[in-house]
Amino acid sequence: QWHPRELRVSVWNGESERVAVHPKGMSAVETYLQARFNMYRNVYFHKVVRSAEGMVKLALQRARRLAVQRRLDWPAAGEAAHKALLGQQLNMAEFNDLDDIAVLHCFKVWSHGSEATLAALCRGLLFRRVFKSIDLAGLEDAREARSIVTAVERMIADGGGEVGYEMFYDQPAGSGYETADVSGAGEILVRGDDGKLATFAQASTIGKTLTGELTLRRLHVAPQWRDGAVKIVRQMEK
Numbered sequence: 001q002w003h004p005r006e007l008r009v010s011v012w013n014g015e016s017e018r019v020a021v022h023p024k025g026m027s028a029v030e031t032y033l034q035a036r037f038n039m040y041r042n043v044y045f046h047k048v049v050r051s052a053e054g055m056v057k058l059a060l061q062r063a064r065r066l067a068v069q070r071r072l073d074w075p076a077a078g079e080a081a082h083k084a085l086l087g088q089q090l091n092m093a094e095f096n097d098l099d100d101i102a103v104l105h106c107f108k109v110w111s112h113g114s115e116a117t118l119a120a121l122c123r124g125l126l127f128r129r130v131f132k133s134i135d136l137a138g139l140e141d142a143r144e145a146r147s148i149v150t151a152v153e154r155m156i157a158d159g160g161g162e163v164g165y166e167m168f169y170d171q172p173a174g175s176g177y178e179t180a181d182v183s184g185a186g187e188i189l190v191r192g193d194d195g196k197l198a199t200f201a202q203a204s205t206i207g208k209t210l211t212g213e214l215t216l217r218r219l220h221v222a223p224q225w226r227d228g229a230v231k232i233v234r235q236m237e238k
Contacts, residue, residue: 020191026204029188033210037176040214045172047133051220054168055130059107059121060085062165066115074109081106117165120222131167131220134233145169145217148236152219152229159225166222167229177201177210 021029043049066072067085075081080094081102090098111122124130136145149169156163177188177200188200201207221229 018189020189020197023190023192023203026190026200029200030204030206030210033176034206037210037214040174040176044174045214045216047135047218048130050170050172050218051130051133052125054170054220055121055125058165058168059110059118059125062115062118062121063106063110066118071115073113075106117162121165124222129223132223132226132229134219134221134226134229136217136219136233138237139217142171142217144236145171145219148233149219151232151236152221152225155228155232156221156225159228161222161225166225168220170218170220171216173213173215175211175213177207 063072064085067082072082072085080090080098083090083094084098107122107125110118111126113119136148139145139148152167153163156166190198190200190203192198199207201211204210219229219233
């Protein structure tokens with residue numbers, strides 16, 4: 001006999017040693033995994049979070065491009081942030097100095113710079129004017145989403161915009177509980193008082209639900225292109 005709150009090391013399939021939980025402890029595991037699933041749905045994949053993350057990537061890509069072309073006014077060549085943009089090796093002191101405050105300072109300087117595209121991205125991040133999100137989850141075929149993206153790209157290009165920096169397509173995917181393969185090699189184990197083992201997905205009534213992947217499709221566009229993009233989406237969804 002062992003206490004429901006205990007974890008035990010058990011041999012799985014006669015090979016690897018794995019941590020197993022008691023059947024009465026499954027509710028705690030389920031609660032944790034449900035919370036993890038909700039974090040994906042409500043936090044990690046939230047449209048504003050994904051829009052801001054995408055804009056950060058675009059800003060850094062733009063800054064790197066300018067640095068390669070020697071058109072980036074700040075930071076100066078040789079400084080930690082400049083070396084990082086170029087993918088150059090940093091020493092320990094430079095690495096420690098390159099924290100979130102240093103990156104945020106870069107965004108503040110770039111927001112007042114002469115390069116319009118980079119400045120617009122940084123101002124949008126600093127003043128929370130992130131790209132507008134258009135939900136494409138209703139499209140069953142990924143090819144339909146690709147057609148919409150192409151049409152919006154054409155619209156922005158025809159309007160004189162920067163397609164590569166004023167929109168992006170996002171398709172995040174994840175689940176509350178991920179298994180490595182069908183053999184159960186990556187699963188949580190449940191061990192009864194008799195010593196018999198089962199995978200969490202087999203033993204839990206909500207195991208299959210938690211392993212279901214949450215997949216979203218969104219188009220993120222700069223505010224000035226939102227109305228045109230929405231019009232295209234509505235036309236192509238009919």
